[in-house]
Amino acid sequence: MAEILARLTLAGVSILLLASLVQQFRQVGPRGRWIDALAVVPQWKFFGQDAVSLNPAWSDDWHVLARIAPLGEATMPEPWRPVLSPAERTGWHFAWNPHNRSRALLLAYAERLGQSGVDEPSDPTGLGYLSLLRACFEAVPAGEGFVLQFAIVATRGRHERPADLRFLSQWHVR
Amino acid sequence: MNLDKRELREVERLTLAWQQASGSRSGDGSRERPLSLSALLEQRRRALEGRVG
Numbered sequence: 462m463a464e465i466l467a468r469l470t471l472a473g474v475s476i477l478l479l480a481s482l483v484q485q486f487r488q489v490g491p492r493g494r495w496i497d498a499l500a501v502v503p504q505w506k507f508f509g510q511d512a513v514s515l516n517p518a519w520s521d522d523w524h525v526l527a528r529i530a531p532l533g534e535a536t537m538p539e540p541w542r543p544v545l546s547p548a549e550r551t552g553w554h555f556a557w558n559p560h561n562r563s564r565a566l567l568l569a570y571a572e573r574l575g576q577s578g579v580d581e582p583s584d585p586t587g588l589g590y591l592s593l594l595r596a597c598f599e600a601v602p603a604g605e606g607f608v609l610q611f612a613i614v615a616t617r618g619r620h621e622r623p624a625d626l627r628f629l630s631q632w633h634v635r
Numbered sequence: 636m637n638l639d640k641r642e643l644r645e646v647e648r649l650t651l652a653w654q655q656a657s658g659s660r661s662g663d664g665s666r667e668r669p670l671s672l673s674a675l676l677e678q679r680r681r682a683l684e685g686r687v688g
Contacts, residue, residue: 522636524637524638526643526646530666532666532669533667540643540647541643541646541647541650543637543638543643546636546637546638547636548636585670585675586675586678586679586682588679591672591675591676591679594672594675595672598672608669612646612650614638614642614646616638616642622642623645624638624642624645624649626646626649626650626653629650629653631665631669631670632665632666632669633665633669633670633671633672633675634669634670634671635672635673
């Protein structure tokens with residue numbers, strides 16, 4: 462019994478390590494994503510390198526920013542404010558990939574919109590767009606007479622990160 | 636891992652450059668007639684009901 466348990470444990474650990482390695486080089490398909498749902502695959506972005514795989518985009522960190530402006534006026538909008546960014550990576554992240562479910566889901570939406578590109582029009586009734594818009598309204602107070610816009614920015618690495626604007630929303634009121 | 640001040644300034648610059656390049660697309664073009672979040676949610680709800688019904 463103990464031997465069976467040991468072998469099962471070894472097999473499980475081997476599968477996780479293999480999944481971690483494979484995930485750095487190719488996108489895991491739908492069948493493989495169930496492992497991520499358990500939040501057990503280590504996040505190798507911990508090492509903060511610029512390009513960890515053959516596909517540099519896999520190293521991107523996604524950030525959601527929001528800004529407000531007076532409705533209808535031609536004045537400059539207020540500065541961008543951070544709304545959502547990846548959590549600080551600690552030593553614990555090397556072995557465990559904790560998932561704050563709503564935060565991770567919003568960042569996944571941001572990644573999807575960011576990959577659609579700045580030049581591609583996005584459906585403002587899409588679930589991801591609406592989820593991010595609502596999160597921005599909760600994070601940035603936009604009172605009466607003000608409109609809000611959100612942006613999705615990608616960075617890579619840990620130091621001197623280049624910021625890349627990947628998506629810009631329309632202006633909205635609450 | 637929030638963006639620092641340097642990165643935020645870079646985003647401001649990129650936003651301005653993009654808006655200047657795109658003209659009235661997406662960005663400031665919608666400031667005069669912004670869609671409301673509640674209206675968008677309602678629009679989505681009706682679209683989903685249309686698919687189900």
